[in-house]
Amino acid sequence: MSTPAPILLEVNHVSRTFGGLQALNNVSMYMAEGELVGLIGPNGAGKTTLFNLLTGVYEPSAGKIHLAGEKLNGLKPYQINQKGAARTFQNIRLFGQMSVVDNIKMAFHQHARHSAVSSMFRLPMHFKGEKEINKKANEILEIFNLKDREHELAGNLSYGKQRRLEIARALATGPKVLLLDEPAAGMNPQETAELMTLIKWIKDNYKLSILLIEHDMSLVMNVCDRIYVLDRGERIAEGTPEVIRTSAQVIEAYLGQDAEEEGHA
Numbered sequence: 001m002s003t004p005a006p007i008l009l010e011v012n013h014v015s016r017t018f019g020g021l022q023a024l025n026n027v028s029m030y031m032a033e034g035e036l037v038g039l040i041g042p043n044g045a046g047k048t049t050l051f052n053l054l055t056g057v058y059e060p061s062a063g064k065i066h067l068a069g070e071k072l073n074g075l076k077p078y079q080i081n082q083k084g085a086a087r088t089f090q091n092i093r094l095f096g097q098m099s100v101v102d103n104i105k106m107a108f109h110q111h112a113r114h115s116a117v118s119s120m121f122r123l124p125m126h127f128k129g130e131k132e133i134n135k136k137a138n139e140i141l142e143i144f145n146l147k148d149r150e151h152e153l154a155g156n157l158s159y160g161k162q163r164r165l166e167i168a169r170a171l172a173t174g175p176k177v178l179l180l181d182e183p184a185a186g187m188n189p190q191e192t193a194e195l196m197t198l199i200k201w202i203k204d205n206y207k208l209s210i211l212l213i214e215h216d217m218s219l220v221m222n223v224c225d226r227i228y229v230l231d232r233g234e235r236i237a238e239g240t241p242e243v244i245r246t247s248a249q250v251i252e253a254y255l256g257q258d259a260e261e262e263g264h265a
């Protein structure tokens with residue numbers, strides 16, 4: 001029997017309220033090193049809120065979050081990024097007026113080892129750092145098939161390519177865990193299939209954990225090792241794709257959503 005991978009991310013009994021609204025209620029979850037975990041649930045279930053808690057956009061009202069044994073509660077988004085969590089957003093947030101390659105280099109700079117002093121005075125260490133960053137940015141552009149567009153303004157890329165660039169940029173910060181919020185939203189079926197192959201490849205080659213929010217159910221079922229299901233702020237199921245596919249509670253939650261949507265139509 002192989003030894004189980006160590007736990008990387010731990011969420012313990014986390015809740016979050018917004019005024020009177022309980023967006024998350026006593027949710028616990030974990031991710032092991034190298035796992036690709038799905039986070040699904042009907043609209044308004046609390047998925048993005050959980051991402052926002054994991055990345056320091058909001059603080060939990062109760063409960064604790066640990067990454068690689070370090071507590072994340074109370075840290076700012078940039079501090080959590082430095083501890084190894086990077087994310088993409090539902091609505092793409094690139095520097096549209098900067099080139100593709102500069103978007104990647106910006107992310108490297110956040111984590112580059114050369115200090116502000118060495119870059120200010122252009123010390124030899126600064127040039128060594130720049131050379132290294134150029135090399136790494138090149139590698140990432142090749143992997144994400146964006147090399148031929150490196151000097152184009154990010155805002156001019158097609159939607160599918162902007163989504164890929166956003167993931168490339170998150171990866172450039174050297175994360176231990178990558179949080180992807182609906183990375184396939186707005187993509188056509190071919191772009192989606194390519195993206196999924198890429199996500200699996202990233203997981204295997206960068207040996208990192210990935211948490212994926214995605215509405216496309218077949219996609220989640222195909223790529224994830226395990227899945228958590230939220231509904232109205234509560235965790236209602238957890239398990240392998242097979243377990244989730246046949247869970248009566250999950251089916252009921254989604255049917256409930258369909259019925260609500262039909263009622264509003």
Ligand SMILES: Nc1ncnc2c1ncn2[C@@H]1O[C@H](COP(=O)(O)OP(=O)(O)OP(=O)(O)O)[C@@H](O)[C@H]1O
Pocket residue numbers: 018021022023041042043044045046047048049050
């Ligand atoms: N900043 C906020 N202020 C007030 N309410 C919020 C805030 N953020 C989220 N909510 C509420 O919390 C609940 C959960 O929202 P959340 O965006 O986390 O759901 P979701 O599962 O990501 O939904 P979707 O699939 O539609 O993106 C919703 O009722 C939402 O309106």
